[in-house]
Amino acid sequence: MHGFKYLEPAGVEEACSMLSKHKGKAHILAGGQSLVVLLKTRVARPDYIVNIKNLKELDYIRDDGKSVKIGALTTHRTLETSPLIIERFPVLVEAEHKLAHRQIRNWGTVGGDLCHADPAADISPPLIVLKGKAKALSVRGEREIPLDEFFVDYFATALEEDEILVEIEVPYISPYSAAAYRKETIISGDYPIVSVAAAIGLDKKRETIKEACIVLGAVGTTPIIAKEAGQAITGKIANSEAVEQAGDIASSEAQPTSDILGSEEYKRKLAGVLTKEIVNLAIERARKA
Numbered sequence: 435m436h437g438f439k440y441l442e443p444a445g446v447e448e449a450c451s452m453l454s455k456h457k458g459k460a461h462i463l464a465g466g467q468s469l470v471v472l473l474k475t476r477v478a479r480p481d482y483i484v485n486i487k488n489l490k491e492l493d494y495i496r497d498d499g500k501s502v503k504i505g506a507l508t509t510h511r512t513l514e515t516s517p518l519i520i521e522r523f524p525v526l527v528e529a530e531h532k533l534a535h536r537q538i539r540n541w542g543t544v545g546g547d548l549c550h551a552d553p554a555a556d557i558s559p560p561l562i563v564l565k566g567k568a569k570a571l572s573v574r575g576e577r578e579i580p581l582d583e584f585f586v587d588y589f590a591t592a593l594e595e596d597e598i599l600v601e602i603e604v605p606y607i608s609p610y611s612a613a614a615y616r617k618e619t620i621i622s623g624d625y626p627i628v629s630v631a632a633a634i635g636l637d638k639k640r641e642t643i644k645e646a647c648i649v650l651g652a653v654g655t656t657p658i659i660a661k662e663a664g665q666a667i668t669g670k671i672a673n674s675e676a677v678e679q680a681g682d683i684a685s686s687e688a689q690p691t692s693d694i695l696g697s698e699e700y701k702r703k704l705a706g707v708l709t710k711e712i713v714n715l716a717i718e719r720a721r722k723a
């Protein structure tokens with residue numbers, strides 16, 4: 435491991451000052467579930483580690499009457515078991531249940547997972563379809579980044595080097611709307627071969643698709659928003675024809691590469707199959723919402 439200076443700020447402002455002072459040379463440490471691996475393998479070689487894990491001010495889940503605010507240091511396990519999240523955003527619980535194992539979910543944080551920006555991460559697709567927004571803080575102040583603009587490349591985000599992700603805001607889901615998520619894995623609790631999240635909004639009669647957002651995980655350098663698939667079924671009757679169409683188009687929007695988990699062809703096909711299943715499930719849920 436490359437040698438580094440270990441810093442423990444007393445608050446988030448001090449953490450921002452540390453990042454600003456050592457810009458480009460410091461890494462944030464949250465739960466350490468990804469960073470420690472990167473340090474041990476020398477993929478990450480920071481001169482400073484700024485440990486924010488003990489900053490309780492970033493560990494919360496709050497309801498403000500129109501959205502739910504999730505502090506960046508909320509662990510996966512807290513999210514998974516939060517009564518508020520279970521009630522408001524069951525799709526996040528669905529994603530969390532199969533994210534790694536309980537030990538990792540006890541340590542790993544939602545903010546850390548998003549900032550690590552693995553294109554196969556489980557919570558990114560559902561948070562994007564839910565129209566989540568990231569709040570970033572630095573010595574220059576605060577700014578908001580919609581999560582559909584947060585991931586810019588393989589393991590790279592829109593955060594500046596001196597910014598800390600402090601909160602994720604998820605707006606209440608509209609009436610007659612619902613979301614669903616599923617991943618296909620080789621071993622339970624593993625990263626997905628392919629994952630799909632979808633949010634579907636129906637009209638008042640619950641017949642026509644008013645809004646559709648489909649996000650594919652693990653088939654590109656970032657989570658991929660299957661825009662054409664979503665647009666193609668918006669305004670259509672919510673039936674098996676729309677479901678089939680969404681899957682076929684989403685499959686063509688995937689950008690998978692062949693690797694140990696499967697060939698490019700297999701992953702593309704899987705993206706289509708999972709999209710059909712998940713869009714269908716989201717429609718069924720929206721009909722009951």
Ligand SMILES: Cc1cc2nc3c(=O)[nH]c(=O)nc-3n(C[C@H](O)[C@H](O)[C@H](O)COP(=O)(O)OP(=O)(O)OC[C@H]3O[C@@H](n4cnc5c(N)ncnc54)[C@H](O)[C@@H]3O)c2cc1C
Nearest residue numbers: 464465466467468469534542543546547549555556599624
């Ligand atoms: C064995 C194993 C299996 C796993 N399986 C899965 C899986 O199936 N699905 C899945 O989605 N994930 C999986 N993970 C990944 C896991 O979810 C992440 O490692 C974890 O959530 C990262 O959060 P952390 O708090 O530990 O982040 P850290 O490891 O502390 O940090 C990760 C990165 O984010 C940066 N960072 C952290 N917090 C902030 C912040 N607030 N602001 C700015 N930058 C920040 C760090 O500098 C670092 O670059 C697995 C991990 C392991 C070790």
